[in-house]
Amino acid sequence: GESVGLHLPTLSVQEGDNSIINCAYSNSASDYFIWYKQESGKGPQFIIDIRSNMDKRQGQRVTVLLNKTVKHLSLQIAATQPGDSAVYFCAEIPDPNEKLTFGTGTRLTIIP
């Protein structure tokens, strides 16, 4: 069936460096994508979202890029901090107010 997956399960980055987390999706009908951050023992926390009619969106220290041609999504975190250490999930939904389909996540570790 349709699924969202991640290329790298773990990623270690030096504090202050930039990090890039990648995600591949397979449902071409998906209209909306979200990146979530999940710290140990907590629920997923919304980071940034993007619609399928956009290819880039920026937030505070984060940028999401969407390449619909190759069905690829990435999350860029600038000037990483120790608090950025967490598991990051991309998720997709084909329509508003429908279920999210998550990947298995990438664990980001920031090295002091």
Added chain:
Amino acid sequence: GAGVSQSPRYKVAKRGQDVALRCDPISGHVSLFWYQQALGQGPEFLTYFQNEAQLDKSGLPSDRFFAERPEGSVSTLKIQRTQQEDSAVYLCASSIKETQYFGPGTRLLVL
């Protein structure tokens, strides 16, 4: 402001016991979702409510799982005759548009 809250945060149940997990969504959020998250995995959809109407329950793994939202606000996920494979974190999320906001989850351990 208050986010999504869930209770209990932790629940240990003996196999065969019934459990009830509560979700208090963000006030005014029409949509409410339940997800199950196994260790090391991403959350998986269980069921979805719009107000009090359960519009999608395709993710519920068996008829031992039941969810309700009788007044369109608080929701309860009930698991009857718990099995060891039900051990997981149960996440609730609410939304008013596309973005779903998650609660902290209930970690269920079935012994």
